[in-house]
Amino acid sequence: KAGVTQTPRYLIKTRGQQVTLSCSPISGHRSVSWYQQTPGQGLQFLFEYFSETQRNKGNFPGRFSGRQFSNSRSEMNVSTLELGDSALYLCASSPTLQGGTGELFFGEGSRLTVL
Amino acid sequence: AQSVTQPDIHITVSEGASLELRCNYSYGATPYLFWYVQSPGQGLQLLLKYFSGDTLVQGIKGFEAEFKRSQSSFNLRKPSVHWSDAAEYFCAVGARAGNMLTFGGGTRLMVKP
Numbered sequence: 399k400a401g402v403t404q405t406p407r408y409l410i411k412t413r414g415q416q417v418t419l420s421c422s423p424i425s426g427h428r429s430v431s432w433y434q435q436t437p438g439q440g441l442q443f444l445f446e447y448f449s450e451t452q453r454n455k456g457n458f459p460g461r462f463s464g465r466q467f468s469n470s471r472s473e474m475n476v477s478t479l480e481l482g483d484s485a486l487y488l489c490a491s492s493p494t495l496q497g498g499t500g501e502l503f504f505g506e507g508s509r510l511t512v513l
Numbered sequence: 514a515q516s517v518t519q520p521d522i523h524i525t526v527s528e529g530a531s532l533e534l535r536c537n538y539s540y541g542a543t544p545y546l547f548w549y550v551q552s553p554g555q556g557l558q559l560l561l562k563y564f565s566g567d568t569l570v571q572g573i574k575g576f577e578a579e580f581k582r583s584q585s586s587f588n589l590r591k592p593s594v595h596w597s598d599a600a601e602y603f604c605a606v607g608a609r610a611g612n613m614l615t616f617g618g619g620t621r622l623m624v625k626p
Contacts (some may be wrong), residue, residue, distance in 0.1 A: 402556070431612050432617040441603065441616035488556055492612045500545045500607035500614055504556030 400425065402505035403491050411509045416477040418510045423470050423491030429453070430472040431502060432464060435486040444487075445473055476510075484512045515540045517617035525623040526594050534589040534620050536604030545607040546587040547614065548578055552600045559610050560602075563587065574598070599624045 403422040411417050422456040423430050431454075443456040447466035452494075464474040476483055487511050490502035515552025525618045526532055538544060545564055549557040568580040578589045587604060601621045605614040 401534075429612050440618045443613050443615070446612050456613070490557075490612070499610055500547060501559060501562060502549075502557070502612060502614065504549075504558070506554070506556045513578070 402489055402491050402503055402510050404505035406508060407506065408511075409512060411479050412513050413479055413481060414464060415479050416474045416475060417510060418473055419487055419489075420491030421472045421474075421491075421505060423472070423489075424503055427461050427491035427493055428470050429492040429504070430466055430470065431490045431492065432472070432474050433488045433490065434458075435488055435507070436484070441488075444474065445474075479512045481512050483510065484513075485510060515544070515606050515608075515615045516617055517604050518568050519602075519604055519617035519620050521620045522618070523621050523623070525625060527625045529593050531587040532589075532591045532594045532598070532622070534604075534622070536587045536589065536607045537615060538583050538587060538604070540606050540609075544580075546580060546585075547607065548572065548576070548589050548604050549603045549605060549616075550574075551603065551619075557603065560589070569601065581612050594622075594624055596624045596626065598622060 404493045405420045429444040429448045435441045450466045451470040461477045486507040486508045490504045518537045547562045548560040551557045560576050561570050563580045571577050576591050601619045603619045604617040607614045609623050
């Protein structure tokens with residue numbers, strides 16, 4: 399079974415630009431979560447989608463948004479990029495359980511550098 | 514608000530030695546508890562989880578963890594460390610519904626030959 403696939407793996411943007419990151423979950427997984435990982439703040443929860451609906455949201459500004467499609471693939475978007483948005487963005491999918499279990503299967507991440 | 518503390522940022526052990534990584538959590542109800550491992554340039558992999566029941570849980574790669582409610586701890590152990598165990602280890606806590614996890618700051622494990 400294929401794992402969680404994230405694209406692109408690496409990207410460089412400049413301040414003020416926007417970026418879209420993509421995540422394809424494990425087949426059959428309907429929950430997709432996004433996390434930001436930085437050396438200073440560690441791993442922080444961004445949001446979770448289940449069946450195309452945002453189920454949970456972390457404490458990030460509105461510049462960070464996401465969506466999920468009917469095939470469970472998910473995208474996250476960051477607008478008006480700031481230097482502090484440089485990070486590894488991790489996507490994780492979870493088995494299909496209504497309430498969720500916290501058992502996350504992570505992709506290898508998209509490393510964003512903002513110059 | 515829930516939180517997770519991993520007091521040790523770096524730990525170095527000799528290959529073959531035993532290992533214990535500490536994790537303390539703060540959570541208002543009975544939590545779901547997890548240990549994840551991250552190898553360089555990789556995503557995170559679930560090592561083990563505690564939901565309820567037996568407080569000693571077994572995971573993959575020979576790891577185990579013990580939930581101690583009285584101490585709000587969920588320490589990870591391995592009796593004999595292998596060089597391939599060198600990685601960063603994250604403890605996490607989650608609610609009983611949903612997949613929103615709060616992670617600790619991580620412990621980077623180095624293994625001496």
